[in-house]
Amino acid sequence: MEHLASGNETAAIAAKMSRASCMPVFPITPQTEIIETLARWKANGELNAEFFTMDSEHSVMSAAVGCSATGARTFTATSSQGLTLMNEILFIASGMRLPIVMANVSRGLSAPITLWSDHTDFLNQKGDGWVQVHAQDNQEVFDSLVMAFKISEDRKVLLPSMVNLDGYVLSYTKEPIDVPTQKEIDKFLPPYKPKHAFFKPNKPLIQGAAVLKPEAYTYFRGQHHLANLNALEVIQEVCKDFKKKFGRDYGNGLIEEYKTNDADVIIVTQGSISTTAKAAVNEMRKGGRRKTKVGLLRLRTITPWPHKEVAKALQGAKHIAVFEKNVSPGRGGLMMSDLKASLYDHTKKKPIITEFVMGLGGSPESIQMFKHGVKLAKKDRKGEVHWLG
Amino acid sequence: MAKYQKFKDIPDENLLEGGSFSCAGCGGELGLKLALKVLGEDTIVVNASGCMTLLSNWPTSPLKVPFIHSAIENAASTATGIRHALKALNREMNILCYAGDGATYDIGFQSLSGAASRGDDMVYVCYNNSCFGNTGNQWSTATPKFARTTTSPPGSESHGNALSRKDMAKIMGAHGCYSATASTALPLDFMRKVEKARKYKGLGFVDLLVNCPTNWGFEPKEGIDIVMKAVFTGIWPLYEVENGMMTINYDPGPGKFQPVKNFLKGQQRFRHLTKKDIAEIQKDVDKEWELYRGGKYWQTDEY
Incomplete structure (x- = not known):
């Protein structure tokens, strides 16, 4: 179905239709419209998810780690200063192999402070081990977010994903987007059933344990690196699958x-x-x-x-x-x-x-x-x- | 009647086994063991980076409950996420945040204040050894006046830490949530408070003073005696705040507390104290108790 939606509204639609069940949030320009849209749906009973505002972006990503470590499909959104405030926990989210999906609405970094878009915020995160995709238009924002859950949750990957969209140029610009039906999305993206991240009584599972042996630490970092390289293939597979189901072609997706x-x-x-x-x-x-x-x-x-x-x-x-x-x-x-x-x-x-x-x-x-x-x-x-x- | 009236009421089962990497005579580990005896195996422990993080050194762990460690300043925020995810997944478990005083009073305060204000359901125990202990005894806002830490050392221009400690239990009480102080010397009192914090709908906070031989400087076997004296000298008041009302749990009466020097002596961190320093600490403690006994707990202009 055709919608006329801003990049921010598009991201909110994608998060809802991907059935993310946990959404810790915090406002920041030019991302705020995403969480306002979700908040409105929550208030009207149209959003079946835990939606809650935290005390900072640092706390948002910390809560997202908690949500995903418990086994819930988790979505959040941020921008610029918020992304850099999250920095420490971004490494923890990827190192703990939690398939969180986040929309980052790109905005230049302070100082001097600006509200407008540039790509310094997310490119500064090149080393954090997340999978990062950059969309060129609102349709791609929608498609990339839906695909991001599938890529992140793939057993060969199990890493968080960031989908970047340009502030103002996309975030506040309405474009026609084609939105599949919920049934079609559900078929493409089945419910998340984690095998590695959960909390259950009688199951003493330690998440985020200290690894003090250098060779063991190197092993885990190596695994993280391999998972990220695996994403090169999984992105291609998911894009192919996406094209088959929805007709939109992102080539190899890379x-x-x-x-x-x-x-x-x-x-x-x-x-x-x-x-x-x-x-x-x-x-x-x-x-x-x-x-x-x-x-x-x-x-x-x-x-x-x-x-x-x-x-x-x-x-x-x-x-x-x-x-x-x-x-x-x-x-x-x-x-x-x-x-x-x-x-x-x-x-x-x-x-x-x-x-x-x-x-x-x-x-x-x-x-x-x-x-x-x-x-x-x-x-x-x-x-x-x-x-x- | 409240649970945990007698020592025989303490369950035998340990959900934290021995053989961990903590120091001999660690009060922090004792506190976690006791808290888990109250909360049971349906509990997720959320830890802030610190001494207790090293309980689990991959691939071993002495814990028989699920445990998560993320960073030093975000235990409460992580727990908030877990609480919402449990709700989304239609599950019910206890959540115990177990964080040191540096991770609670200082770097993690925003995260804790946020969770308390939002009323996120969890038990938050601060295991308080009054310094950044795992990094080797640096000053935190929980450090008592004149104590030696490596970042507040005594010298020709210094008597150690120049500042009074932050009253964290009061600050948490002012959030409107259940807030209490406790000591590892009095396990039944602590366990009753953990039980109350568990039952409280929202964030229940317990500030647990724990014996720390490594950073306070005493023999491991003297630890319980020292945190007992912290209570018996009145320097660590035991109290609870419920719905903004403060209740004192232990008060022998005016003039009946032991002198504070009984607590201070025998600890390396106070060895440099002069008679004048000790008199000043005594004066502070006497003044604090005067306010408590006069029903002026919330009066702050005296500090």
């Missing part, structure tokens, strides 16, 4: 390639700026004699990082223009090191990569900006860095 086959220049993006970048690709491909063969690689799965797929998509390009809506001061964009590592490991050719730090704190992005970027990338001989906006 990356999206747009007109990259014959491309001389490949734009690399993630999130909602990808849709603008695709429009730029189309315009540049028209242009008569001055046309440029441009393609686009969209990074959809952020963790685990799909090295092979990224390298394969980029290997034919002469120029690569990476548009990063984030920055790590002293390092640059947070995707660059991963991207370069992929190329180093999996290709012989070393194309020139031009980096654009843009869209910070909600700086506007436009078709013109991508065109300008491609022009600069084509002239680049040494791997320049440009700040746009």
